[in-house]
Every structure is written in structure tokens, then in C-alpha cells.
Amino acid sequence: MSFAQKSLLILTLSVTAFLASCSQADESSAEKKLKSANINLTQLDIYKNPSCGCCKKWVQHVNEYGFQSDVHNQATLSYFKQEKGIQPRYRSCHTAVSENGYVFEGHVPAKFIQQFLLEQPSDALGLSVPAMPVGTPGMEVGDKFMPYRVLLLKKDGSSEVYAVVKSYKEQF
Numbered sequence: 001m002s003f004a005q006k007s008l009l010i011l012t013l014s015v016t017a018f019l020a021s022c023s024q025a026d027e028s029s030a031e032k033k034l035k036s037a038n039i040n041l042t043q044l045d046i047y048k049n050p051s052c053g054c055c056k057k058w059v060q061h062v063n064e065y066g067f068q069s070d071v072h073n074q075a076t077l078s079y080f081k082q083e084k085g086i087q088p089r090y091r092s093c094h095t096a097v098s099e100n101g102y103v104f105e106g107h108v109p110a111k112f113i114q115q116f117l118l119e120q121p122s123d124a125l126g127l128s129v130p131a132m133p134v135g136t137p138g139m140e141v142g143d144k145f146m147p148y149r150v151l152l153l154k155k156d157g158s159s160e161v162y163a164v165v166k167s168y169k170e171q172f
Contacts, residue, residue: 058138
């Protein structure tokens with residue numbers, strides 16, 4: 001059993017014990033915590049170029065935060081991204097697809113993927129961090145950090161700001 005799997009098991013058991021001890025009034029809060037723990041079990045199919053080092057680091061990031069990933073190395077991804085409805089202006093170096101078909105384009109922190117999967121906004125395609133901002137998960141360069149926006153991609157091709165990340169710590 002890997003460290004991430006052991007951590008997830010301990011977290012799940014802790015949340016279950018917490019739920020058992022909660023009063024009826026606190027149940028909704030406890031249920032949210034349990035859902036948050038369960039969302040970490042999500043499988044992500046990740047499509048990336050085989051030689052991309054920052055993509056490998058991003059895969060490590062999502063795996064450390066409880067996702068299970070299946071990596072698909074492909075030399076070209078443009079057609080795949082087009083098929084998934086990701087407009088060129090929202091693209092980055094890799095694309096993750098959840099079990100229920102949502103896309104996560106680029107260096108989207110696991111924290112926001114988990115939040116998105118809990119909320120499942122209507123008419124949403126997924127989330128994107130266009131380009132490759134310095135300091136995002138997988139794009140760490142010393143202590144350098146570039147503030148960036150996580151975009152909510154909509155099925156009609158439009159987007160809106162989902163989150164603004166102003167510091168390195170806000171990603172976790």
C-alpha cells in the first residue's frame with residue numbers, strides 16, 4: 001500500500017469516526033468532510049507529452065493529494081483537446097479528464113479540482129490554468145511565483161474566473 005493510499009485510508013477512518021461522534025445538528029458539516037475525503041478517490045486520465053518534465057511534476061502533485069492517475073503519453077494533443085472542447089486560448093501542456101468527463105487543463109491545483117468536483121457547476125466543461133504560470137504545481141522555480149487565475153470553462157466555449165491565486169500557499 002502506497003503512502004498516499006495509507007494516508008487516504010487513515011483520513012477516511014478518521015472522518016468516519018468523527019461522523020459517528022457528531023450530533024444530529026453537526027451532521028451536515030461532517031457529511032461535507034466525508035464527501036471531501038471521498039472525492040480524493042477520483043481517477044484522472046492525464047494526457048501529456050512523454051518528454052514534458054513539468055507535466056510529470058503536476059501528476060505527482062495530484063497523486064500526493066489523493067487522486068489516482070492513469071497517464072497517457074501522446075506526442076500531439078491538439079486534436080484531443082479540440083475533441084474535449086478546450087478552446088486554444090485556454091490550453092496548456094497537459095489535460096486531465098475525470099471519470100465523469102470533466103476536463104482540467106494545465107497546472108490546476110488539486111485543491112480546485114476537488115472543490116469543482118464537489119460543486120459540479122451546471123454547464124461546466126471543467127477548469128483551466130492557461131499557459132504555464134511560474135509557481136503553479138509542477139512549474140516551481142525556486143521561490144518565484146506568478147499570480148494567476150483558474151478559469152471555469154463552460155460548454156458553450158466561454159469562461160469565467162473560478163479562483164484567483166495570489167500566493168504560492170493559496171494553491172494548497
